Amino acid sequence: MNKKIVLDSNIFIWAFCxxxxxxxxxxxxxxxxxxxxxxxxxxxxxxxxxxxSIRFWKDKADNFIKFLKTTENIILVNNDIINDMDMYLxxxxxxxxxxxxxxxxxxLYSADLITFDKQLLKLYKKVK
Numbered sequence: 001m002n003k004k005i006v007l008d009s010n011i012f013i014w015a016f017c018x019x020x021x022x023x024x025x026x027x028x029x030x031x032x033x034x035x036x037x038x039x040x041x042x043x044x045x046x047x048x049x050x051x052x053s054i055r056f057w058k059d060k061a062d063n064f065i066k067f068l069k070t071t072e073n074i075i076l077v078n079n080d081i082i083n084d085m086d087m088y089l090x091x092x093x094x095x096x097x098x099x100x101x102x103x104x105x106x107x108l109y110s111a112d113l114i115t116f117d118k119q120l121l122k123l124y125k126k127v128k
Contacts, residue, residue: 003036006106008115009047009098016052016064022116029114038074041105043098045076079105093123103127 014026045068052061068074079101088100099120106113106124113124 003033004039004109004111005033005036006039006041006102006109006111006113007044008102008113008117008120009044009051010116011114012044012048012064013051014116016048016060017056025116033114034073036073038071039077039105039109039111040068040074041077041079041101043079043101047098077105077109080108083108091123095119095123099123 011026011029014022015030017023045065048064049061052058052064068076084097084101084104087104088095088097091100099117102113102115102120103124105111107127113121115121115124
């Protein structure tokens with residue numbers, strides 16, 4: 001099918017944390033969409049690596065980076081910081097800059113957004 005899909009940090013965090021309650025659901029999502037192209041933005045890499053390094057061990061962050069670099073259907077992208085800042089200024093909603101960046105990336109690549117964050121998904125659908 002080869003749709004483009006932007007992945008939120010929480011998908012990776014739960015996929016890599018076997019003891020988490022949403023681990024199986026995150027793995028199921030990866031398997032469900034495996035024939036598609038996953039777009040992973042710089043802020044997601046930064047957020048996941050920071051969480052893994054601080055809450056677990058740096059090895060977990062290293063394994064995540066190796067996974068990103070060796071998985072064929074993952075495209076790593078740098079964000080357009082000016083576009084992200086302009087989009088951020090347009091919203092009065094409580095939202096993180098990273099979440100706005102995800103929406104901006106999804107719009108730029110005409111991609112779907114996969115996240116467990118209901119607030120982010122609601123805002124994405126409104127903007128889409």
